[in-house]
Amino acid sequence: MATTIKDIVERTGLSLGTVSKYLNGVSVKPKNKVLIDEAVEFLDFKVNLFARGLRTKESKSIGIIIPSLELTFSTKIVAITEKYLAQNGYVVMICVVTGDEEIDSEKLQNLVNQSVDGLLVIPPAKNRFLTTWLEKMKGFIPVIVLDRYLESNVVFDHVVVDNRQAAKKAVTRLLLKGHTRIGIIAGDKGGYTSKERLLGYQDALNSQGVSLKPEYIVYGDFSKKSGYDACQELFELQNVPTAIFVTNYDMTVGALECFNSYQKRIGEDISLIGFDSAEISTILTPKLSMVIQPVDKMAEFVAEELLKAIREPENVKSKSTVFTCELLIEDSIQSIK
Amino acid sequence: MATTIKDIVERTGLSLGTVSKYLNGVSVKPKNKVLIDEAVEFLDFKVNLFARGLRTKESKSIGIIIPSLELTFSTKIVAITEKYLAQNGYVVMICVVTGDEEIDSEKLQNLVNQSVDGLLVIPPAKNRFLTTWLEKMKGFIPVIVLDRYLESNVVFDHVVVDNRQAAKKAVTRLLLKGHTRIGIIAGDKGGYTSKERLLGYQDALNSQGVSLKPEYIVYGDFSKKSGYDACQELFELQNVPTAIFVTNYDMTVGALECFNSYQKRIGEDISLIGFDSAEISTILTPKLSMVIQPVDKMAEFVAEELLKAIREPENVKSKSTVFTCELLIEDSIQSIK
DNA sequence: TTGTAGGCGTTATCAG
DNA sequence: CTGATAACGCCTACAA
Numbered sequence: 001m002a003t004t005i006k007d008i009v010e011r012t013g014l015s016l017g018t019v020s021k022y023l024n025g026v027s028v029k030p031k032n033k034v035l036i037d038e039a040v041e042f043l044d045f046k047v048n049l050f051a052r053g054l055r056t057k058e059s060k061s062i063g064i065i066i067p068s069l070e071l072t073f074s075t076k077i078v079a080i081t082e083k084y085l086a087q088n089g090y091v092v093m094i095c096v097v098t099g100d101e102e103i104d105s106e107k108l109q110n111l112v113n114q115s116v117d118g119l120l121v122i123p124p125a126k127n128r129f130l131t132t133w134l135e136k137m138k139g140f141i142p143v144i145v146l147d148r149y150l151e152s153n154v155v156f157d158h159v160v161v162d163n164r165q166a167a168k169k170a171v172t173r174l175l176l177k178g179h180t181r182i183g184i185i186a187g188d189k190g191g192y193t194s195k196e197r198l199l200g201y202q203d204a205l206n207s208q209g210v211s212l213k214p215e216y217i218v219y220g221d222f223s224k225k226s227g228y229d230a231c232q233e234l235f236e237l238q239n240v241p242t243a244i245f246v247t248n249y250d251m252t253v254g255a256l257e258c259f260n261s262y263q264k265r266i267g268e269d270i271s272l273i274g275f276d277s278a279e280i281s282t283i284l285t286p287k288l289s290m291v292i293q294p295v296d297k298m299a300e301f302v303a304e305e306l307l308k309a310i311r312e313p314e315n316v317k318s319k320s321t322v323f324t325c326e327l328l329i330e331d332s333i334q335s336i337k
Numbered sequence: 338m339a340t341t342i343k344d345i346v347e348r349t350g351l352s353l354g355t356v357s358k359y360l361n362g363v364s365v366k367p368k369n370k371v372l373i374d375e376a377v378e379f380l381d382f383k384v385n386l387f388a389r390g391l392r393t394k395e396s397k398s399i400g401i402i403i404p405s406l407e408l409t410f411s412t413k414i415v416a417i418t419e420k421y422l423a424q425n426g427y428v429v430m431i432c433v434v435t436g437d438e439e440i441d442s443e444k445l446q447n448l449v450n451q452s453v454d455g456l457l458v459i460p461p462a463k464n465r466f467l468t469t470w471l472e473k474m475k476g477f478i479p480v481i482v483l484d485r486y487l488e489s490n491v492v493f494d495h496v497v498v499d500n501r502q503a504a505k506k507a508v509t510r511l512l513l514k515g516h517t518r519i520g521i522i523a524g525d526k527g528g529y530t531s532k533e534r535l536l537g538y539q540d541a542l543n544s545q546g547v548s549l550k551p552e553y554i555v556y557g558d559f560s561k562k563s564g565y566d567a568c569q570e571l572f573e574l575q576n577v578p579t580a581i582f583v584t585n586y587d588m589t590v591g592a593l594e595c596f597n598s599y600q601k602r603i604g605e606d607i608s609l610i611g612f613d614s615a616e617i618s619t620i621l622t623p624k625l626s627m628v629i630q631p632v633d634k635m636a637e638f639v640a641e642e643l644l645k646a647i648r649e650p651e652n653v654k655s656k657s658t659v660f661t662c663e664l665l666i667e668d669s670i671q672s673i674k
Numbered sequence: 675t676t677g678t679a680g681g682c683g684t685t686a687t688c689a690g
Numbered sequence: 691c692t693g694a695t696a697a698c699g700c701c702t703a704c705a706a
Contacts, residue, residue: 051699388683
């Protein structure tokens with residue numbers, strides 16, 4: 001392995017400084033340029049990032065902290081940012097956090113030990129520990145937080161979606177189709193995203209003058225299983241809702257399974273709107289209506305933002321950026337006759 | 338940032354060597370132990386992996402090379418290995434390769450520049466370039482190849498699934514239900530996985546004495562769209578098959594969309610067996626029959642294997658490990674009356 | 675534009 | 691068991 005700058009020096013007869021400088025973009029005599037290029041090629045030279053990092057403190061790597069890789073949302077964010085960052089010479093390190101402090105603290109430790117140049121974070125529902133950890137990190141490297149706000153006195157750079165508006169739009173659509181008994185499968189009671197989506201639900205009811213029935217609000221925890229359970233709860237009400245709004249992807253899958261178990265037909269028996277992934281929509285009969293987050297745009301935005309922050313740390317100001325969701329309407333919602 | 342061993346030295350009055358050794362597990366006087374521990378705690382010392390790496394050549398990181406993050410198979414492998422490796426102090430770097438030589442070569446370059454300690458590879462269909470690149474790497478760090486064999490004179494450590502057997506089992510099941518007009522949506526013509534699964538299909542027909550009809554074999558490229566197109570092709574045959582076997586996840590999704598477009602009912606109109614993901618199975622009505630790869634087991638196995646290879650490079654021998662798929666039977670296949 | 679030399683934070687060797 | 695000292699490979703003043 002290991003051909004070093006010294007080898008280049010030997011082959012070219014130039015000095016260490018000159019070679020190093022050229023390798024870092026400082027201009028040298030055209031003749032030497034050719035000389036070095038040839039040597040680099042011939043010796044198959046690669047910089048040793050350890051040595052470079054020891055001096056520069058830069059690792060050319062980005063840490064991505066996510067709650068799971070089994071959620072299309074996180075996965076897509078990773079996929080797209082990886083592509084973008086790679087184009088700029090960065091490598092992406094994955095760190096899946098669970099919310100369990102003991103496990104997470106060690107993993108985060110490993111990550112920061114690698115001296116990542118920046119952090120992209122999709123916080124899990126339970127993020128107390130992560131938040132305080134990030135507060136410490138923020139002093140040293142850029143941190144961008146995606147998807148949900150962190151409850152912290154420190155101001156982070158946030159990129160989120162207009163959850164409340166999106167939920168309102170979805171539920172309003174149901175109302176306009178004549179539904180009044182509308183169930184909502186909300187996320188965990190405390191969570192920001194969860195709260196916002198629930199507020200949107202209430203907004204919609206309010207603005208259409210439909211009264212809120214508490215039994216139609218069921219809480220899950222954004223997991224598939226909780227979606228199933230919540231859906232079941234709704235099915236077993238005296239007055240089963242005529243439409244259900246599920247507020248994230250996994251719970252949508254859970255609810256669909258529940259529809260299956262109870263042999264309820266989507267649309268015909270009960271209308272359904274899900275969240276997040278268009279892909280799942282198209283394989284169902286009828287197709288599923290969905291609130292779609294602009295994941296691609298968001299991912300590209302955060303990647304750009306992060307690179308900017310790394311390159312020009314001086315003029316970074318933490319701000320909130322809000323993206324708008326789209327409503328995909330299919331036959332899974334039908335009019336009440 | 339940056340508290341270094343020197344700071345510990347200052348605080349404890351010990352020497353650099355002693356502190357470093359203790360930090361690396363060499364035993365020291367109990368009294369000094371306490372002293373160092375206290376200082377580490379107090380000063381919040383963290384090793385600088387740049388400096389360490391410069392000496393040891395180890396980065397405590399693993400590179401994972403995958404064709405996509407949007408395939409459950411790859412994603413799951415990443416998720417599970419990340420968990421396992423993290424427990425052992427390793428960090429995971431993602432590198433998505435496309436098959437496009439120009440892009441890939443740069444990304445792979447970045448990855449190896451990070452001096453990863455090992456490589457976990459799920460090769461894309463087009464892997465000529467990757468293969469020659471891996472051949473070079475194999476001399477320096479452990480490489481484990483997952484999912485498909487590489488066509489190379491160099492012997493790699495391979496972990497695959499009994500594709501042929503699995504396909505045979507699936508198709509046999511269809512035959513036993515009385516189907517004789519069985520379509521197969523195969524992957525790309527050249528690919529290893531693709532070929533094996535097709536061979537299994539042929540095995541099944543042969544062993545049941547059913548003659549092979551070429552028009553029932555349609556090739557895709559393992560992408561969703563190609564699954565749709567292939568399925569369409571089958572639908573438009575004079576003699577539409579009574580059952581279809583789709584040979585990977587994405588094409589299964591594509592085929593399902595096609596069923597939707599053509600208003601074909603799964604099971605009732607045409608029986609269907611898909612590949613890979615149990616999750617998708619349960620949200621459909623009727624549930625989808627599937628060939629299920631033991632992803633979890635495989636992932637854990639490769640992670641262990643890789644760590645072993647890193648720790649004891651001396652007694653590594655490249656071998657092939659084959660895992661067995663399971664057949665999940667649901668109502669998406671029905672008997673021919 | 676080029677060359678020289680010092681140091682980044684660790685580990686490893688070798689005496690003590 | 692402990693302590694000094696020399697690398698590891700690169701960048702970056704500074705001087706030429």
